[in-house]
Amino acid sequence: MKQVPIVELQKVGVTYGQGPDQTEALVPTDLTIAKGDFVALVGPSGCGKSTILKLVSELLEPTSGTILFGGRELGAKPMRVGMAFQSASLLPWMSVRENVMLPLKIVPPFKADFRAKKGGEYRDRVDDLLAQVGLLDFADKSPWQLSGGMMQRANLCRALIHDPDLLLLDEPFGALDQFTREELWQTLQALWLDRGITVMLVTHDLREAAYLASRVCVMSARPGRIIEDRAVPFARPRPIDITFESDFVSLVQDLRGQIVHAPVGRTEDAA
Numbered sequence: 001m002k003q004v005p006i007v008e009l010q011k012v013g014v015t016y017g018q019g020p021d022q023t024e025a026l027v028p029t030d031l032t033i034a035k036g037d038f039v040a041l042v043g044p045s046g047c048g049k050s051t052i053l054k055l056v057s058e059l060l061e062p063t064s065g066t067i068l069f070g071g072r073e074l075g076a077k078p079m080r081v082g083m084a085f086q087s088a089s090l091l092p093w094m095s096v097r098e099n100v101m102l103p104l105k106i107v108p109p110f111k112a113d114f115r116a117k118k119g120g121e122y123r124d125r126v127d128d129l130l131a132q133v134g135l136l137d138f139a140d141k142s143p144w145q146l147s148g149g150m151m152q153r154a155n156l157c158r159a160l161i162h163d164p165d166l167l168l169l170d171e172p173f174g175a176l177d178q179f180t181r182e183e184l185w186q187t188l189q190a191l192w193l194d195r196g197i198t199v200m201l202v203t204h205d206l207r208e209a210a211y212l213a214s215r216v217c218v219m220s221a222r223p224g225r226i227i228e229d230r231a232v233p234f235a236r237p238r239p240i241d242i243t244f245e246s247d248f249v250s251l252v253q254d255l256r257g258q259i260v261h262a263p264v265g266r267t268e269d270a271a
């Protein structure tokens with residue numbers, strides 16, 4: 001039986017603003033995300049990558065076209081989304097454990113029985129996840145006592161603790177140095193392999209996209225649309241050394257070429 005996609009954009013277009021101030025961000029574009037996918041969105045600055053994340057997280061309604069969640073338009077059962085951005089934005093007055101536990105306090109169905117479980121089961125759940133990313137010894141620390149890489153590990157944990165249907169990542173490692181960034185890639189890959197999560201990653205780092213994703217979607221210049229949906233063939237788990245191999249380097253160069261020469265989104269403009 002064919003699996004119903006988690007999210008499907010059908011000819012979705014977005015124009016911000018009205019009248020002379022309007023900005024056409026996306027021209028009608030299609031995108032399908034299946035359960036367990038790891039999709040990276042790449043493209044020139046301002047092409048509409050974050051706009052697509054806002055659409056699938058239901059923070060923004062499309063100007064045209066349809067978005068299906070689990071095969072339905074705005075289904076009766078809302079999709080559970082986890083998000084992480086470049087700035088970890090952990091709450092400074094809470095410990096790392098309390099920060100990670102936060103979604104369980106506010107997101108249904110966990111919210112309802114949080115009180116009953118908060119001393120036991122939920123704490124174990126948080127500590128298991130912190131252990132998986134190597135942060136358990138820092139669970140009682142304050143965010144300001146962590147390095148940048150540790151903060152992003154905690155940020156990933158907070159985005160995942162409520163078992164989201166879809167994990168949305170917008171440049172989550174953009175502010176980290178290269179070594180720390182590569183460590184985080186391996187952590188995220190391990191979480192993806194272990195938990196079978198579905199991920200959409202927006203990144204400017206093409207090595208990051210090629211290392212982490214199962215599909216890389218390349219966007220045209222604004223107004224954006226997806227001009228290529230490329231499967232990444234490398235077996236998992238991917239060691240970091242794969243990034244020096246010729247097939248990997250060729251893929252990254254190819255993606256770079258497509259972005260540098262990316263046409264504008266409207267096909268009549270591109271012709």
Ligand SMILES: Nc1ncnc2c1ncn2[C@@H]1O[C@H](COP(=O)(O)OP(=O)(O)OP(=O)(O)O)[C@@H](O)[C@H]1O
Pocket residue numbers: 016017023024025043044045046047048049050051052222
């Ligand atoms: N709320 C808004 N109001 C008006 N224009 C907007 C708004 N949000 C985004 N835009 C415009 O829509 C276009 C797409 O923006 P978006 O942030 O989705 O691009 P992006 O590909 O994520 O950019 P970057 O790679 O630089 O982060 C840009 O031209 C941007 O200026």
